Amino acid sequence: MVDKALGDYSIQDISELIQENVDAVVVADSETNEYRAILRKGMFESFIDGEGSYLDLIEKLVFHFNESNEKITGDYRVFISSYGEFHGKYSRRVKVMLEGDSQPHLVQMSVYPLPNPKKYLFIMDELDANEYEEEYSTTKKVNTIQNTFLFSMYIDLVHDTTSSISITEISDDTVNASIKYSEWRLMIVNMIWPEDQEQFLRRTDPEYLKKNFTPGRTASFDCMMQNLEGTYIWVKLIFSRAETNNEDDYRFVFMVQNIHDNSVELLSALKKYEELALMDSLTGVYNHGGIETELYNAIDLSQKSHEPVSLMMLDLDFFKQVNDTYGHSVGDTTLKTFAKIIKDSVSDEKSAVGRWGGEEFVIIYYGKSGEELRDKAEKLRKAVDEYEFSEIRHISCSIGVTELKESDNFEDAFNRLDKAMYTSKDEGRNKVTLL
Numbered sequence: 001m002v003d004k005a006l007g008d009y010s011i012q013d014i015s016e017l018i019q020e021n022v023d024a025v026v027v028a029d030s031e032t033n034e035y036r037a038i039l040r041k042g043m044f045e046s047f048i049d050g051e052g053s054y055l056d057l058i059e060k061l062v063f064h065f066n067e068s069n070e071k072i073t074g075d076y077r078v079f080i081s082s083y084g085e086f087h088g089k090y091s092r093r094v095k096v097m098l099e100g101d102s103q104p105h106l107v108q109m110s111v112y113p114l115p116n117p118k119k120y121l122f123i124m125d126e127l128d129a130n131e132y133e134e135e136y137s138t139t140k141k142v143n144t145i146q147n148t149f150l151f152s153m154y155i156d157l158v159h160d161t162t163s164s165i166s167i168t169e170i171s172d173d174t175v176n177a178s179i180k181y182s183e184w185r186l187m188i189v190n191m192i193w194p195e196d197q198e199q200f201l202r203r204t205d206p207e208y209l210k211k212n213f214t215p216g217r218t219a220s221f222d223c224m225m226q227n228l229e230g231t232y233i234w235v236k237l238i239f240s241r242a243e244t245n246n247e248d249d250y251r252f253v254f255m256v257q258n259i260h261d262n263s264v265e266l267l268s269a270l271k272k273y274e275e276l277a278l279m280d281s282l283t284g285v286y287n288h289g290g291i292e293t294e295l296y297n298a299i300d301l302s303q304k305s306h307e308p309v310s311l312m313m314l315d316l317d318f319f320k321q322v323n324d325t326y327g328h329s330v331g332d333t334t335l336k337t338f339a340k341i342i343k344d345s346v347s348d349e350k351s352a353v354g355r356w357g358g359e360e361f362v363i364i365y366y367g368k369s370g371e372e373l374r375d376k377a378e379k380l381r382k383a384v385d386e387y388e389f390s391e392i393r394h395i396s397c398s399i400g401v402t403e404l405k406e407s408d409n410f411e412d413a414f415n416r417l418d419k420a421m422y423t424s425k426d427e428g429r430n431k432v433t434l435l
Contacts (some may be wrong), residue, residue, distance in 0.1 A: 024124040028054045030084050031118040043098060043105055043126055058084040067198065073230030078187055086111050087177035093127070142178050150227070150235065150256045155181050157206045157250035182206070193232055194226035200237070207229055209239065210250055216243035222259065234263035281357040282332060283339035291362050292356020298352075298364045299413060302404045309366055310373040311405040311413065313379070313421040314342065316359040317396045317429040330391045335359060337389055338397070352428050362417075370403030374434045377401050382434055395431035 004013070018025075024044040028035035031253055036051045048057070062069055063080050090111040105126050112121040153165040179187075185204045192200045202208060203221055213219070214305040217242040225235045234261045242251040278290030282318045286294060295311070302309040316322075316338060321329040331405075333353075342361055350366040365373055377399045385396045400420025404413055420435040427433070 018123075021125075022123055023126050024048060024122070026057070026122040026124070027082075027114070027119065028057065028122060029116075029119045030081075032053055035122075043096075044124065047096060047098060052305070054084060054197035055080050061107075064096075066327070067085065072228040073226065075191055075226060075230065077230060078190075079179070082179040086113060086418070088113065110135065150257040150258050152253065155252040156252055157181065157209060157252070160206075191226040193226075196223035196225075201221065203239075206250075209252065213241040213252070215240065215241055215247065215249075217241050222263065225256070227258075233258060233260035235259060282356050283336055285339055285343065285355030285361070286352060288355065288357055291352065291356065291364075294352040294354065294364055295362070295414070296410055298366070299404060299408055299410060300409075301366075303406060306406075307367055308369045308403060309364065310368045310401065311417045312363040312365065312372050312373060312377055312380075313340075313356070313417050314361045314363070314384075314397050314401045315399075315421055315425070317398055317425075319359040319395070322392055322395065326391050334389055334392060334395065337387075338384065338395075341384055341387060342380070345376070345383065360421075370401055371433050373401050373403070374432055377432045381430065385430060398429045399432045401432060401434045402422055 011141050019039065019157055022039065023041045024037065026035050026037050027038040028049065033054045035054045035057050040048055040050075047060070049257065059071070059077070059080050060085055063077075074254050090289065092109055094107050094109055096107055097104045110123045112123070113119070119283075119318055140393050154238045155161070156161045158393055159181050162179055162181050175177055185201070189197050190201055198223065200223060218238065220236050220238040222234060222236050224232045225237075227233050236257040238253075238255040238257060240253045240255075242249070242253065244251070278293070280287040280290075283292075297308050298311075301307075316334070319331070319334075320335055338359070339353075339355070339361065342363065346353060346363060346365075349368075352364040354362050365376075368376070381397060381399055384393070387394075389395060398421060400423065402413065402416045404422055416435050420433045423433040423435070424431040
């Protein structure tokens with residue numbers, strides 16, 4: 001177009017200028033889920049088809065990983081339609097990645113509603129590389145500070161609305177979405193780990209929030225949630241009620257923070273300390289508290305499943321003489337060897353082994369009757385009797401066996417087991433007794 005004085009430009013000239021300078025013009029109908037490209041230049045010739053699905057267009061423009069054309073996991077596609085509803089004029093910058101490119105294209109997107117509220121005019125331009133570098137430098141500083149926050153939005157419980165939605169994995173900017181809070185929580189609950197869904201629904205319930213949050217109060221809870229790649233990660237869900245002078249004004253900021261790495265590290269440490277708390281440091285089997293807990297659980301399981309569960313108690317004969325003759329160091333070595341013989345004997349069994357105290361050990365066998373266990377106890381007694389221990393050479397053990405009864409409580413079962421073992425002691429040691 002020929003250059004003119006400002007006063008000489010007509011509306012027809014402006015239309016020609018737009019056609020010459022704008023990179024893409026698209027008309028869309030959200031109700032019929034279709035769009036048609038009126039104008040495509042440059043990157044838009046390959047990025048946008050001449051016509052197609054409107055929701056697919058929205059997904060390509062804004063519903064992908066930031067600075068990537070990688071699609072988000074299918075479960076989150078339920079939200080795409082909410083991103084394609086516009087109320088009034090809307091403008092934002094989006095980053096799109098064409099296949100084969102190493103750097104995203106920065107696009108200025110403006111949306112104008114047409115007379116029909118479900119139809120829109122999209123005008124898009126690719127910004128130059130300098131514009132991208134400037135924006136990248138700015139957002140990088142922000143992301144360095146806020147890179148753990150995956151999602152945030154503003155909630156108005158009175159009007160049941162959400163606004164200022166920001167999903168950092170999709171974009172550095174807030175995104176346009178038209179969705180009620182009541183709808184959002186029922187959709188997002190499907191992304192919460194099944195065991196955490198009940199807590200999520202309770203803690204995000206509008207009445208719960210109104211009742212438990214005074215103005216200015218912030219609270220959070222941790223749970224597992226599916227990220228945009230479809231992997232469950234640990235997150236912290238944070239609610240903060242806006243501090244206003246109106247007590248009936250229930251507006252909140254909601255944020256999701258990625259705490260996965262720290263949580264996994266913490267859970268690993270807790271598991272380690274749990275094992276230390278329940279395990280006997282000398283022999284590597286359950287300690288008294290650990291095997292006692294296993295015994296309570298075994299009684300409960302036996303009464304619920306009606307499957308046989310049997311117990312074995314082993315005690316080294318004349319062990320005091322080992323400590324008195326050879327010293328406690330040899331005694332400790334003997335106990336560790338004894339524990340290894342026991343553990344090796346149950347390696348293929350569903351069982352639990354623990355040190356009850358001193359030289360006494362208890363084994364819980366699942367799916368074994370008392371008669372079956374007596375035969376195994378006899379083999380174990382013989383294995384200990386024939387084993388050549390370092391320093392002391394040979395030592396025997398006395399064993400008691402019992403099968404849990406449906407009427408047993410902890411005291412009944414343990415007293416019968418203890419009596420069976422001491423019967424073996426009283427009848428000459430190096431013996432198995434079933435009671």
